[in-house]
Amino acid sequence: MKPHIAISNYFFLLLFLLSQLQSFSATPSSSSSSSGTYRDTQQLLSFKDSLPNSTLLPSWLPNQNPCEFSGVSCKLNRVSSINISTIPLSTNLTIVSTFLMTLDALESLTLKSTGLTGPISFAAKSKCSPLLTSVDLANNSLSGPISDVSNLGSCSNLKVLDLSSNLLDFNAKDSARFGLSLQVLDLSFNKISGPAVAVDPVQRLQ
Ligand SMILES: *[C@@H]1O[C@H](CO)[C@@H](O)[C@H](O)[C@H]1NC(C)=O
Numbered sequence: 001m002k003p004h005i006a007i008s009n010y011f012f013l014l015l016f017l018l019s020q021l022q023s024f025s026a027t028p029s030s031s032s033s034s035s036g037t038y039r040d041t042q043q044l045l046s047f048k049d050s051l052p053n054s055t056l057l058p059s060w061l062p063n064q065n066p067c068e069f070s071g072v073s074c075k076l077n078r079v080s081s082i083n084i085s086t087i088p089l090s091t092n093l094t095i096v097s098t099f100l101m102t103l104d105a106l107e108s109l110t111l112k113s114t115g116l117t118g119p120i121s122f123a124a125k126s127k128c129s130p131l132l133t134s135v136d137l138a139n140n141s142l143s144g145p146i147s148d149v150s151n152l153g154s155c156s157n158l159k160v161l162d163l164s165s166n167l168l169d170f171n172a173k174d175s176a177r178f179g180l181s182l183q184v185l186d187l188s189f190n191k192i193s194g195p196a197v198a199v200d201p202v203q204r205l206q
């Protein structure tokens with residue numbers, strides 16, 4: 001009898017250890033992360049629903065893991081990177097900031113050649129991901145003054161911002177401070193006007 005009890009105790013200990021190991025390897029805190037993952041899914045679906053063309057992003061579906069959505073990558077089951085370049089989203093930065101830049105763990109956002117229009121805006125009351133370091137908005141139709149870049153001020157960790165090949169107005173006289181500590185700001189191929197001043201369109205600001 002005694003050996004049997006010992007074995008079953010050992011068996012339960014093993015089960016306990018395995019279950020601990022499983023919850024440890026899944027995520028540091030599985031319950032808060034699964035609600036975070038759910039929130040990420042909801043935000044991505046809200047973004048999709050806001051698009052004028054509802055047939056885009058066909059793999060972005062309800063009740064699915066957002067890490068499986070095309071163009072989306074995750075770290076620890078949270079959305080960390082989005083690259084949906086060349087998909088004709090035809091939306092604006094108010095929508096992009098509301099639903100994508102606010103993803104809690106987003107580090108990198110690439111929306112090159114996606115038909116973005118309007119000014120460099122950021123949705124009122126929205127809070128940018130504190131981890132967002134890189135945003136690529138190249139080859140779109142963003143317009144308005146380049147000083148609107150200051151609207152991205154809540155993206156406190158933003159280091160690289162590519163605004164090349166848009167329709168932004170950059171007047172060399174207007175040496176506005178952008179309120180961001182960017183390392184790379186690419187403004188090449190925009191509407192640079194004003195007196196002839198040597199302006200390096202790829203500014204290294206630090
Ligand atoms: C919506 O997107 C699909 C897929 O890219 C495209 O075939 C279709 O022409 C688009 N519809 C409109 C109204 O732009």
Ligand SMILES: *[C@@H]1O[C@H](CO)[C@@H](O)[C@H](O)[C@H]1NC(C)=O
Pocket residue numbers: 083084085086110
């Ligand atoms: C983004 O996706 C496009 C094609 O879908 C690819 O060519 C490009 O290298 C990707 N960029 C990044 C930064 O991952």
Ligand SMILES: *[C@@H]1O[C@H](CO)[C@@H](O)[C@H](O)[C@H]1NC(C)=O
Pocket residue numbers: 050091092094095118119121
């Ligand atoms: C952005 O797009 C949304 C939805 O299409 C629209 O309601 C809003 O007025 C647009 N905002 C700007 C600044 O263009």
Ligand SMILES: *[C@@H]1O[C@H](CO)[C@@H](O)[C@H](O)[C@H]1NC(C)=O
Pocket residue numbers: 113114115139
């Ligand atoms: C820029 O975007 C247009 C469509 O909006 C596309 O035809 C063109 O190939 C893109 N150019 C580059 C350099 O990505």
